[in-house]
Amino acid sequence: LPNGLTLVVSENHANPTVAIQGVMRAGAIFDPPGKAGLAAFVGGMLDQGTKKHTAYQQAALVESLGANLRFEGGLETVSISGNTLSGDLPVVLDAMSDALMNPAFPETYVENVRNELITEWMISENSTGSVAARRANEILFPDDHPYHHYALGDEATLRSITRDDLIAFHERQYAPNGITLVLV
Numbered sequence: 001l002p003n004g005l006t007l008v009v010s011e012n013h014a015n016p017t018v019a020i021q022g023v024m025r026a027g028a029i030f031d032p033p034g035k036a037g038l039a040a041f042v043g044g045m046l047d048q049g050t051k052k053h054t055a056y057q058q059a060a061l062v063e064s065l066g067a068n069l070r071f072e073g074g075l076e077t078v079s080i081s082g083n084t085l086s087g088d089l090p091v092v093l094d095a096m097s098d099a100l101m102n103p104a105f106p107e108t109y110v111e112n113v114r115n116e117l118i119t120e121w122m123i124s125e126n127s128t129g130s131v132a133a134r135r136a137n138e139i140l141f142p143d144d145h146p147y148h149h150y151a152l153g154d155e156a157t158l159r160s161i162t163r164d165d166l167i168a169f170h171e172r173q174y175a176p177n178g179i180t181l182v183l184v
Contacts, residue, residue: 004177010184018089020069022080022181024100026173029076029146037153038161041117042169043073048109051102055109058095067092071099075151080181089183100174105166117158124152 001007028039047069049055062069067084069092080100084092124130134150141148153161 001176004175006180008180008182010182012184016086018084018086018092019184020080020082020084020092020096020181021184022179023077024080024174024180025076025178026078026169027074027076028149028151030169030173031146031149031153032169033144034157035153035161035165036149036157037117037121037151038157038165038169039078039173040073040152041113041158041161042103042166042173043071043078044113044117045103045105045109045166046071046078046099048113049104049106050098051104052098055106058099062092062095065091069096069099073151075147080179100179101176103170105163105170107163110163110166114158114161117152118155121150121152121154121158124150 026039026042028036031038047055047058049058053061062082062084065084065088067082067088069082070080072079072081080096082092082096124134137147137150149157152158
């Protein structure tokens with residue numbers, strides 16, 4: 001598209017729904033040193049309110065249609081997924097765009113998401129498979145390599161992340177030209 005977003009569309013008129021899948025180049029490999037988990041943190045904040053809508057309004061806008069929209073920070077990308085009826089697609093795409101381009105990062109929700117991510121890290125510390133995978137990456141990749149650090153961060157790095165860090169990462173990494181979106 002003119003803004004640089006890559007859009008792939010596959011039509012199927014036998015079904016009145018649209019499945020949305022996408023990725024944005026804004027994953028943990030772009031976390032600055034000492035801030036492991038920053039990309040996941042930003043991804044976790046995308047549904048916590050925008051400059052136009054509170055978190056409740058944002059959720060109600062999509063859920064009142066029976067649609068869903070989800071964002072998740074990963075190692076290399078932030079994933080975008082959702083489903084809606086075809087007739088509601090413009091509303092859901094507008095909500096998606098607002099969430100991706102205009103998050104408000106409200107302080108109350110920053111602490112809620114931080115606590116969720118720390119809890120997720122603590123749970124992963126009790127999974128032998130997860131611990132083994134992280135330790136293998138620490139051994140296989142040097143300290144300055146993005147794969148060396150756990151994509152979700154750990155308690156210390158997550159506690160060190162500020163609202164300003166979230167805003168700066170978003171401003172640096174989030175742009176339409178970093179998104180590939182597929183609609184079926």
